[in-house]
Amino acid sequence: MSKEEKKVNRRDFLFTASYTVGAVGIGAVIWPMIDQMNPDKAQQALATTEVDISSVEPGKSITVLWRGKPVFLKRRTPEEIAEARAVNLDDLPDPQKDEERVKEGKDEWLVMLGVCTHLGCVPLKDKGDYNGWFCPCHGSHYDVSGRIRKGPAPTNMEIPKFEFVDNNTIKIG
Amino acid sequence: MSEHEYTPKSKAGKWFNDRLPLLTLGAHLTDYPTPKNLNYWWTFGGILTFCLITQIVTGIVLAMHYVAHADLAFASVEHIMRDVNYGWLIRYIHSNGASMFFLAVYIHIFRSLFYGSYKSPREVIWIIGLLIYLLMMAAAFMGYVLPWGQMSFWGATVITNLFSAIPLVGDSITTWLWGAYSVDNPTLNRFFSLHYLIPFLILGLVVLHIWALHVPGNNNPVGIDIKKPSKDTVPFHPYITIKDAFALLVFMIIFAGFVFFTPNVLGHSDNYIPANPLVTPAHIVPEWYLLPFYAILRSVPDKLGGVILMFSAIFILFVLPWLDTSKVRSAVFRPIYRQFFWILVIDVLMLGYVGAMPAEGIYLVLARVGTIYYFLHFIVVMPVVGYLEKTDPIPMSISEPVLTGGAEPSVARKVNDKI
Numbered sequence: 001m002s003k004e005e006k007k008v009n010r011r012d013f014l015f016t017a018s019y020t021v022g023a024v025g026i027g028a029v030i031w032p033m034i035d036q037m038n039p040d041k042a043q044q045a046l047a048t049t050e051v052d053i054s055s056v057e058p059g060k061s062i063t064v065l066w067r068g069k070p071v072f073l074k075r076r077t078p079e080e081i082a083e084a085r086a087v088n089l090d091d092l093p094d095p096q097k098d099e100e101r102v103k104e105g106k107d108e109w110l111v112m113l114g115v116c117t118h119l120g121c122v123p124l125k126d127k128g129d130y131n132g133w134f135c136p137c138h139g140s141h142y143d144v145s146g147r148i149r150k151g152p153a154p155t156n157m158e159i160p161k162f163e164f165v166d167n168n169t170i171k172i173g
Numbered sequence: 174m175s176e177h178e179y180t181p182k183s184k185a186g187k188w189f190n191d192r193l194p195l196l197t198l199g200a201h202l203t204d205y206p207t208p209k210n211l212n213y214w215w216t217f218g219g220i221l222t223f224c225l226i227t228q229i230v231t232g233i234v235l236a237m238h239y240v241a242h243a244d245l246a247f248a249s250v251e252h253i254m255r256d257v258n259y260g261w262l263i264r265y266i267h268s269n270g271a272s273m274f275f276l277a278v279y280i281h282i283f284r285s286l287f288y289g290s291y292k293s294p295r296e297v298i299w300i301i302g303l304l305i306y307l308l309m310m311a312a313a314f315m316g317y318v319l320p321w322g323q324m325s326f327w328g329a330t331v332i333t334n335l336f337s338a339i340p341l342v343g344d345s346i347t348t349w350l351w352g353a354y355s356v357d358n359p360t361l362n363r364f365f366s367l368h369y370l371i372p373f374l375i376l377g378l379v380v381l382h383i384w385a386l387h388v389p390g391n392n393n394p395v396g397i398d399i400k401k402p403s404k405d406t407v408p409f410h411p412y413i414t415i416k417d418a419f420a421l422l423v424f425m426i427i428f429a430g431f432v433f434f435t436p437n438v439l440g441h442s443d444n445y446i447p448a449n450p451l452v453t454p455a456h457i458v459p460e461w462y463l464l465p466f467y468a469i470l471r472s473v474p475d476k477l478g479g480v481i482l483m484f485s486a487i488f489i490l491f492v493l494p495w496l497d498t499s500k501v502r503s504a505v506f507r508p509i510y511r512q513f514f515w516i517l518v519i520d521v522l523m524l525g526y527v528g529a530m531p532a533e534g535i536y537l538v539l540a541r542v543g544t545i546y547y548f549l550h551f552i553v554v555m556p557v558v559g560y561l562e563k564t565d566p567i568p569m570s571i572s573e574p575v576l577t578g579g580a581e582p583s584v585a586r587k588v589n590d591k592i
Binding site: 119120138153154 | 327330331333334335337348349350351352353354355356357359363450451452453454455456457471473474475476477479531532533
């Protein structure tokens with residue numbers, strides 16, 4: 001019966017249209033439910049930190065908290081800089097020159113996230129086989145430039161966005 | 174569901190049962206024909222139900238005193254321990270209860286592996302059970318974070334960072350899980366919410382697990398299909414209930430031993446230090462029940478590879494019913510598989526041990542050997558042994574070996590007639 005067939009077609013259209021509208025509606029409700037778990041305004045507001053570095057002697061480092069994560073600020077000695085730059089890039093699992101990890105003219109300052117790129121532990125300073133950092137959790141060794149040398153971590157320790165406000169102040173973030 | 178129609182005796186009972194057949198369900202559960210040869214390895218289902226209820230009841234009580242805030246959580250747990258009436262008892266039952274829950278579930282899982290309870294027609298029971306196990310691990314992990322001690326914080330950091338191994342979207346997923354740029358107050362808050370939710374999800378799955386069990390009925394130590402009801406079965410109540418109750422009592426004695434005499438032996442002393450995002454403890458170890466998987470994670474010198482292998486170690490169990498090619502269920506009649514079963518048990522125990530040790534030297538070698546065997550067991554040993562093994566003859570019924578093979582048939586027959 002052609003008349004009945006036509007009826008069924010109209011019904012099919014209504015079904016498809018209803019499902020589509022329903023899917024869009026469910027999607028519109030689910031997205032806020034998912035996105036509410038992302039960092040909120042208060043978390044985002046903590047995005048910058050200013051650090052006074054005037055009291056840090058060469059060879060020493062300080063650790064500050066930025067967005068809940070430790071940031072290492074190390075004032076390196078000329079020997080340490082020379083050591084970092086003497087490394088053959090072919091020896092690095094994640095090749096990166098030391099020059100790319102510091103600000104030009106401020107080569108003594110290494111500013112990086114003190115977070116192991118493996119599973120997020122805080123590496124210990126002046127430890128490990130490469131005179132840099134050593135992560136106690138799963139045994140990753142970092143060199144004096146914070147580059148991964150040995151162990152399960154896939155990449156070098158991250159350099160956050162930072163700038164020198166003046167000679168004694170660094171702004172992170 | 175039920176093999177017979179049940180009619181309540183009282184008029185009120187009949188009136189109610191016609192409208193909601195709860196009494197029929199009760200009668201089904203009471204009369205449920207159970208193989209008469211179930212041994213004590215079969216009592217862990219009941220024990221696990223007890224564990225779940227214990228965790229829910231103590232957990233609800235603890236939530237009345239706990240504060241899920243990064244600045245207050247640690248102090249509120251100490252408040253529970255020192256100020257709240259019997260707070261120390263309730264918290265120790267809850268924290269040791271998690272360990273006892275896992276102890277029981279591991280015995281339950283290995284029971285299933287030995288007697289082939291995961292095999293046809295019980296695959297769905299097995300898969301639901303694995304889902305329960307996954308939820309248990311999630312609940313235990315999040316619960317361990319709540320006291321906000323050093324192990325809580327760094328355990329949460331390491332586990333959530335596992336997701337950062339996912340290519341491209343890993344970091345976004347990790348940040349989304351945290352609700353911050355590191356493990357922080359939002360993380361604690363949502364973990365508390367989910368920790369409260371998961372036990373009820375588990376409860377729902379337990380209902381499905383038992384429902385799925387009651388369709389084919391229990392497997393049994395000889396692993397053969399039996400007629401139900403027959404002289405091979407006994408009613409669940411009182412025969413199984415009394416056996417379960419006895420096993421539960423023994424279990425509770427061990428449980429109480431931990432709670433009253435060594436309540437912290439299964440925990441880690443570092444968790445009595447408040448969380449500090451600047452200092453990672455020298456040795457991060459998960460709770461004992463996650464150690465074998467932790468050992469697998471650490472045995473791979475590659476971040477993504479380790480994470481994939483660790484999750485595979487759990488997910489491979491889901492396809493186990495199709496990896497096992499043997500037609501015989503119970504390892505009692507499988508002389509070759511039986512030996513491999515015990516090798517697997519030793520392998521998992523060894524992985525647990527090296528998971529607690531530093532990942533270097535001999536421990537790393539053992540972890541790698543253990544990991545390789547773990548996967549070989551499921552991918553190679555189970556399919557191949559199933560094909561090649563010459564199994565022992567299986568009995569026609571549960572009663573047969575007793576009646577024909579027993580040393581004193583007359584005694585055996587007497588016992589059998591009683592049933």
